[in-house]
Amino acid sequence: MSSTDSSAPLGIVVRGLEKSFGATKVVDNVSFEVPRGELVALLGPSGGGKSTVLRIIAGLEEADRGDVLLDGVNANGQRVQDRAVGFVFQHYALFRHMTVRKNIAFGLEIRKRPQKEIDATVDELLGLVQLDALGNRFPAELSGGQRQRVALARALAPKPSLLLLDEPFGALDAKVRVELREWIRRLHKERGITSVFVTHDQEEAFDLADRVIVLQKGRVEQIGTPEEIYDRPATEFVASFVGSINLLKGQAFGGRAALGTLAVHAPPGTSDGARLHAFVRPHDIELRGRVDTDGGGDSPLADSRPAVATAEIERISRVGFMVKMELRLADGQPLAVELTKDRVAELGLHEGDRVLVNLRDAKVFVQDYAI
Numbered sequence: 001m002s003s004t005d006s007s008a009p010l011g012i013v014v015r016g017l018e019k020s021f022g023a024t025k026v027v028d029n030v031s032f033e034v035p036r037g038e039l040v041a042l043l044g045p046s047g048g049g050k051s052t053v054l055r056i057i058a059g060l061e062e063a064d065r066g067d068v069l070l071d072g073v074n075a076n077g078q079r080v081q082d083r084a085v086g087f088v089f090q091h092y093a094l095f096r097h098m099t100v101r102k103n104i105a106f107g108l109e110i111r112k113r114p115q116k117e118i119d120a121t122v123d124e125l126l127g128l129v130q131l132d133a134l135g136n137r138f139p140a141e142l143s144g145g146q147r148q149r150v151a152l153a154r155a156l157a158p159k160p161s162l163l164l165l166d167e168p169f170g171a172l173d174a175k176v177r178v179e180l181r182e183w184i185r186r187l188h189k190e191r192g193i194t195s196v197f198v199t200h201d202q203e204e205a206f207d208l209a210d211r212v213i214v215l216q217k218g219r220v221e222q223i224g225t226p227e228e229i230y231d232r233p234a235t236e237f238v239a240s241f242v243g244s245i246n247l248l249k250g251q252a253f254g255g256r257a258a259l260g261t262l263a264v265h266a267p268p269g270t271s272d273g274a275r276l277h278a279f280v281r282p283h284d285i286e287l288r289g290r291v292d293t294d295g296g297g298d299s300p301l302a303d304s305r306p307a308v309a310t311a312e313i314e315r316i317s318r319v320g321f322m323v324k325m326e327l328r329l330a331d332g333q334p335l336a337v338e339l340t341k342d343r344v345a346e347l348g349l350h351e352g353d354r355v356l357v358n359l360r361d362a363k364v365f366v367q368d369y370a371i
Contacts, residue, residue: 010072011036011162011194012057017066019052019218026052027063028218036071037192041199041209045241049218050198054164057196058087071161083162086155086193090167092147094139100126100150101135107158125153128187145176149183156191165197169204181208202242206230214238236365239279246280246335248362257364260331261309264362278362282324282338288356289347311335311357313349325349327357 012034019027027049034040042050055061057068059080068075075083094103101122108118126132129149139147148168155163168184169177185208188195199205205212206226214221214229214237222234233239240247250259252274257266259278266276291310315326323344327335335357349355 010034011038011070012196013067013069014053014057015067015069017053017056017068018064019049019056019061020064026218027056030066030215030218030220032213032220032223034194034196036194038210039188039195039197039208041197041205041212042215043199043202043205043212044215044221045200047217048215050200050215051166053215054166054196054198057162058085058164059083060087084158084160086158086160086163088148088151088155088163088165088168090170092139092151094147094150094154096139099136099138100131100142103139103150104153104157107154111158121157125157128156129153129183143176144172145180148172148180152184152187156193161194163193163195165195167198167200169199169201177204184208214241216241233279233363236277236279239363239365244282244336244338246282246285248278248280248333250276250278252276252366257362259362260333261329262357262359264359264364267364267366270366274366276364276366278359278364280359280362282336284359284361285335285337286358286360287325287337287339287343287347287349288358290349290353290355308356308358310354313351313353313355316344316349316351327355329357 010033014033015031017027017030018025026047030049030053042053044050052061056063057070059075059078063076070083070085095106098106104122104125105118108121113121122135126135129152131146131149131153134142134146139150142150152168169180172180181204197208206229209226211223211225212229213223216237222229222238224232229238229242233242239245248259248262250257250263252258252266252270253272255266255270256263257270257276257278259276264278266274270276288308309329311327311329313325314328317324318341321341323339323341325337325339325344327337329335347355
């Protein structure tokens with residue numbers, strides 16, 4: 001779990017949050033810190049507690065236990081309107097009977113700001129979200145991407161110090177999601193608002209966030225930069241949830257993790273016979289070329305080097321510059337591999353070929369221990 005820079009002022013501090021609905025605990029001792037100006041993703045599967053944590057920070061839900069500090073002030077018991085938080089929902093939550101201008105102005109009007117200030121702020125935000133010409137339209141006359149930009153403008157209008165977004169791209173098609181992500185990234189850089197967004201989409205989290213908090217079953221599994229989460233998963237759940245993965249099962253013998261016909265180093269101090277799970281990214285598998293016989297390479301304990309095994313290519317599919325391959329190891333285990341099209345051409349590989357396989361990198365877990 002990564003720690004934040006202790007010298008950075010903290011925009012959000014969450015300490016020991018717990019929340020149950022009936023007999024179901026949906027948030028279980030969740031703690032994290034978000035420095036001011038940072039963009040953080042709450043990532044995890046559906047039902048993992050992400051949205052509930054976000055709603056507790058916003059004041060839309062009350063925690064059973066724990067504290068939320070916003071800009072150094074304990075917000076427990078504070079009303080939503082007193083928290084200086086902008087909230088954006090997945091399904092926009094725009095007022096259908098109000099124009100775009102009136103939707104954006106709403107938060108300022110209920111705060112009884114001067115009309116001149118309201119008009120100036122709305123004009124500025126319409127320009128910011130690139131909807132200058134659409135101020136007098138109603139939500140039903142806008143596309144999904146435009147509605148979400150209106151929702152963002154409405155959240156920004158009262159000049160919140162914190163911006164919370166709950167699955168902000170979930171209702172949009174793939175092309176619009178990418179465009180809106182790029183727009184939010186520019187907006188965040190320009191305005192520097194402390195932001196937390198909920199998503200179950202790993203690509204969104206890794207593309208947008210400075211740091212990612214992985215939640216599962218109401219608990220924090222790992223906190224870190226996108227690179228740390230992807231390259232150094234702290235738990236089996238993170239390793240299996242983030243990115244494409246191969247799972248190989250085996251046991252430890254003599255400091256080696258015997259994974260069927262493959263082997264890698266076992267975690268230090270692992271007892272012989274301990275059961276292991278190894279997680280291997282498809283791009284961390286090396287194919288060394290075709291073989292015509294079964295000879296050599298299929299004994300995982302032959303020496304201290306990573307073992308080379310044989311496998312048969314069952315399927316090859318081209319996806320852009322990458323080639324995805326489905327292999328079957330000699331012991332029957334499936335293996336997904338990704339290579340560049342140039343590497344596949346260089347090796348001259350085809351479906352039905354037998355190839356030599358080597359693991360360049362594997363994350364091996366014994367209970368909660370990882371390398």
